[in-house]
Amino acid sequence: MSESNAPATVGDLLCFDLYATSRAVTAFYRPFLERTGLTYPQFLVLTLLWEQDEQPMGALAQRLDLESNTMSPLVKRMEKAGLLVRVTNPADERSVLVQLTDEGKKLRWLSHEMTGELGAALGMDDEEIAVLRKMLHRVRSGATS
Template sequence: MSESTPPPTVGELLCFDLYSTSRAVTAFYRPMLERTGLTYPQFLVLTLLWEQDKQTMGALAQRLDLEYNTVSPLVKRMVKAGLVTRVANPADERSVLVELTDEGTKLRWVSHEMTGQLGTALGMTDDEIAVLRKMLNRVRSGALE
């Protein structure tokens, strides 16, 4: 591109489309999460634990693509709220396992409600959502890492 070529507008930037879409989805989920007292990152941690309970802090950080020092205070707040517990890992005394409490397990309904409502709000079929997710995964796992 030459200097005489105007730069792309915000509306032409894929990065802006991805950013604004992420914010819109998070805003869509906010009212449902507020009813439960959860934040979106807490919901994501619970979702990982609903998939497989008793995960290490390191595994949670890796799956969420976050730094350990970001996940640690998040989990501490969840412990304080009674959603999870932190216990020593019997297989490795240097690591901590995060485990669901009964209260954390009871919130599983939130995931079903949120997933169904988002698809309906988007007016997309399950097949269309699957295609979109595949494309987003391709972007995320491409050359950006």
């Protein structure tokens, strides 16, 4: 068997590199999140709401690429923790809007701290991070097309 026909090893797989990188970044964030009692998906929901408060639950799920059967329990746990509230959309009673509470707004510092620490840990400047993000967006959009 020639080298070009040799079976791929795990180390040869781009999918494994992406998977392992995702796990490493999530593990890096874990100590920050544990201080606040948040999970990584909860942090992502809060980040979207810090960008723009009062969003439809469906829009949040779509931006995070989550199914409604994943999003609903996630938001319910966050509501129970006092981080956000769900309200009926006055423009469409079939739609639920998600809004930050004061407690949810107070955690915004977390986003700034986590983002800065990750860049420093990677030893990458803002330009390098921008290039990496552009490449990852290309991978993600190509994988879903």
